[in-house]
Amino acid sequence: xxxxxxxxxxxxxxxxxxxxxxxxxxxxxxxxxxxxxxxxxxxxxxxxxxxxxxxxxxxxxxxxxxxxxxxxxxxxxxxxxxxxxxxxxxxxxxxxxxxxxxxxxxxxxxxxxxxxxxxxxxxxxxxxxxxxxxxxxxxxxxxxxxxxxxxxxxxxxxxxxxxxxxxxxxxxxxxxxxxxxxxxxxxxxxxxxxxxxxxxxxxxxxxxxxxxxxxxxxxxxxxxxxxxxxxxxxxxxxxxxxxxxxxxxxxxxxxxxxxxxxxxxxxxxxxxxxxxxxxxxxxxxxxxxxxxxxxxxxxxxxxxxxxxxxxxxxxxxxxxxxxxxxxxxxxxxxxxxxxxxxxxxxxxxxxxxxxxxxxxxxxxxxxxxxxxxxxxxxxxxxxxxxxxxxxxxxxxxxxxxxxxxxxxxxxxxxxxxxxxxxxxxxxxxxxxxxxxxxxxxxxxxxxxxxxxxxxxxxxxxxxx
Numbered sequence: 032x033x034x035x036x037x038x039x040x041x042x043x044x045x046x047x048x049x050x051x052x053x054x055x056x057x058x059x060x061x062x063x064x065x066x067x068x069x070x071x072x073x074x075x076x077x078x079x080x081x082x083x084x085x086x087x088x089x090x091x092x093x094x095x096x097x098x099x100x101x102x103x104x105x106x107x108x109x110x111x112x113x114x115x116x117x118x119x120x121x122x123x124x125x126x127x128x129x130x131x132x133x134x135x136x137x138x139x140x141x142x143x144x145x146x147x148x149x150x151x152x153x154x155x156x157x158x159x160x161x162x163x164x165x166x167x168x169x170x171x172x173x174x175x176x177x178x179x180x181x182x183x184x185x186x187x188x189x190x191x192x193x194x195x196x197x198x199x200x201x202x203x204x205x206x207x208x209x210x211x212x213x214x215x216x217x218x219x220x221x222x223x224x225x226x227x228x229x230x231x232x233x234x235x236x237x238x239x240x241x242x243x244x245x246x247x248x249x250x251x252x253x254x255x256x257x258x259x260x261x262x263x264x265x266x267x268x269x270x271x272x273x274x275x276x277x278x279x280x281x282x283x284x285x286x287x288x289x290x291x292x293x294x295x296x297x298x299x300x301x302x303x304x305x306x307x308x309x310x311x312x313x314x315x316x317x318x319x320x321x322x323x324x325x326x327x328x329x330x331x332x333x334x335x336x337x338x339x340x341x342x343x344x345x346x347x348x349x350x351x352x353x354x355x356x357x358x359x360x361x362x363x364x365x366x367x368x369x370x371x372x373x374x375x376x377x378x379x380x381x382x383x384x385x386x387x388x389x390x391x392x393x394x395x396x397x398x399x400x401x402x403x404x405x406x407x408x409x410x411x412x413x414x415x416x417x418x419x420x421x422x423x424x425x426x427x428x429x430x431x432x433x434x435x436x437x438x439x440x441x442x443x444x445x446x447x448x449x450x451x452x453x454x455x456x457x458x459x460x461x462x463x464x465x466x467x468x469x470x471x472x473x474x475x476x477x478x479x480x481x482x483x484x485x486x487x488x489x490x491x492x493x494x495x
Contacts, residue, residue, distance in 0.1 A: 073139075074102045077115045077132055080139040091118040091127050096154030096171075105157055107131065107187040109164040114187065115139065116168065118152050127152060129168075131187055145192040148183060150175035158217040158226030160184070160195075160247040160257065167195065169217060169228065181209040182230065182245070184257055196256040197245065210245060210259060214275045216287050220244070221305045228257075229287045229303050229312075233269060240265035242287075242303040244312045261312040265301055266324040268293045274334035278344040280304055281373050288344055290334040300327040300335045300346045308375060315371070315378050326380075331364045332390055336495065338368045339383050345370060346380075352387070353407040354427035363387070363408045365398055388494070389417050392438050394464075394471060397490040406433065415439075421481070433482055434475045436463065436491070444470050459484070463491040 081088065090101035104113045115132040130144045149172020156169040168185040184195035199208035212230035220227050228245040242263045250256030269291030280286045286304030293299060299316075301324055306313045316324045329349040338345040345368040355362040366388050369380040385398035391412050396419075407422040407430070415438040420430040439447070451457050461484055463471040473487050 073104070073115075074100075077102055077117065077139050080132065081117060081119065081130060081141060084141045085119075085121070085130075085144070088119040088121050091120055091152055093118070093152045093155050094173075096156060098155050098157075103155065105166060107166050107168070109166070114142070116155075118155075126150070127172075129170075129185070129192060131190075131192055133190070142190040143187075143192045145185070145194070147172060149173065149181065153180050154215075156215070156217045156228075158228075160226050160228075161186075161255070162225045167226075168192075169215075171212065171215060179211045180213065181211055182215065182228070186255060193255065195247070196250055196254065198256070198258050200258055210243065212243070213240075214272055214289070215245075216275065216277050218277050218285070220286065221307060227305075231265060231272070231275070231287075231289055231303065233265075233271070234267070235270070237267070239267040240269060242312060242314050244305065263303065263312045263314040264317050264319075264322075265289070265303075265314055266291065266293070266299055266317065268295070268323050269299065269301075270294055273298070273332075276335075276344075278337075279342055280344055281371055282343060284373050288335050292332075293328075297328045297330055298332060298334075299324040299329070302371065304373075315373065329364075329366075330362070331366060331388060333366065333388055333494075338386070338395075341383075343370055345383055347388075353404055353422040353424075355407075361410070363410060366395075386492075387417070389436070391415075392417075392471075393494050394436075395492050395494055396436070396487075397492070399490070419482075432476045433479050434473055434484075434487065437472050437474060439470045439472060440468050441465075441470055442468075444472065461485070461488060463488055464493055466493060 092101045093099055101118050103116045105116060106112060107114045117130040117132065118127055119130065120127050127147045127149065128144050129147060131142050132139045133142045151173045153171035153173045157166050158169065159165065160167045165186060165188060170183045171180050172183060173180050182197045184197050186193045186195055197210055199210050210230065211232050213233045215228050215230040217226050217228050219225060220229060225247060230243045230245060231240065232243065233240045242265050243259045244261045245257050246260045247257050270293065272289050272291050274290035276288050278288055280288065280302050284304050286302055289301040291299055291301065301314060301316055304313055316326055318325055327346050327348060329347055331347065331349045333347050335344050335346050337343065347366045347368055349364040349366050352363040352365050366386050367382050368384045368386065369382050372379045372381055386395040387398060387408050388395045389410065392415060405422055407420055407427065409418045409420065417436045419433045419435065421433060423430055459475040461473045463473050471491065475484055
């Protein structure tokens with residue numbers, strides 16, 4: 032336990048330094064950093080006007096999220112015309128600033144600027160949080176002093192950038208705590224016509240994690256404000272999220288899915304959604320008894336996705352393929368994909384599909400029920416081969432091969448075919464798929480009749 036805690040504390044320190052982005056950690060300071068290419072087109076005109084009005088500055092780019100540009104064009108005030116939102120810093124001693132530019136017959140003009148309360152731009156999002164037909168700006172900042180990500184929000188009307196106070200609790204509770212987060216998503220999660228933020232926050236040092244619902248309300252003196260209105264526990268043993276997405280979690284529920292890597296080298300999927308019937312933020316897979324998520328734990332490094340193209344997210348859960356166990360050096364797994372079906376009393380898992388996944392090459396093969404206890408696999412990552420064998424208990428090492436899937440470049444495959452044709456030993460093969468210069472080839476063992484070769488094409492799928 033002491034080693035695990037020390038590991039988590041070390042991870043917290045390392046992540047703080049990496050996330051901080053403070054100039055003192057950069058050789059030569061900000062002035063010595065490589066500059067991105069000067070923007071072209073309208074972005075160039077926007078930067079030129081900003082330079083004319085503000086002088087020398089450095090564009091700052093969001094590190095994560097859907098918007099990675101320092102210059103973002105969006106209709107902020109709902110008048111049908113795009114404004115330009117720009118993140119910049121005048122010099123290393125000042126915080127990052129926001130500028131909004133508008134366009135008229137004279138070109139782009141700076142309408143307003145505002146200094147931020149953060150160190151670096153972690154991400155920027157847009158949404159209508161108060162049903163005013165305008166688009167609010169949601170910015171995640173990474174703080175220099177702590178390395179934490181905190182949330183700020185701004186409205187833009189009457190050509191002014193107006194801050195929206197974002198706090199951990201409402202102002203009536205006299206709280207002055209900024210909302211910390213690890214990841215956040217914006218959407219109308221409760222179908223009330225306004226967008227809300229669902230944020231997740233991992234506290235590595237305390238081994239806790241929390242989901243937060245953040246909504247707009249009127250603060251003291253009728254000021255604009257947003258605050259955390261509900262929370263729910265998440266798995267605190269997750270070190271970081273490898274995938275976060277907004278998605279349909281079942282046929283009737285829309286929410287956020289988190290795929291996290293745990294400190295026991297396992298991955299889990301967690302769901303967060305607003306339950307309109309109970310009026311609560313839900314994290315249904317969290318076990319209060321275990322203080323963690325157990326039901327979606329897996330050993331394979333793959334994330335949730337819509338594996339069967341039914342517009343509902345599927346969760347991967349693994350078990351060993353025949354012939355493998357805890358003592359195996361390089362175990363192979365059968366991955367079952369489940370839909371969650373939510374009910375008022377809880378949820379059920381519905382299995383949709385089973386696959387063998389080659390994570391190195393990012394493809395899957397649909398497992399057939401007739402293969403149960405009769406087939407197993409082996410992978411050769413160096414030569415980019417996935418083997419399928421007949422499985423015979425206690426004779427795993429001597430099983431007969433059925434077919435293999437091998438990945439080639441087009442040039443490699445054509446060269447190999449020429450060599451085999453010259454030698455008079457062309458293999459029995461099918462081209463399963465192609466992605467750019469990469470070919471996925473199924474090569475069948477001579478004389479095998481266990482699988483229908485044409486059907487293998489339908490079993491194969493590149494993972495999106």
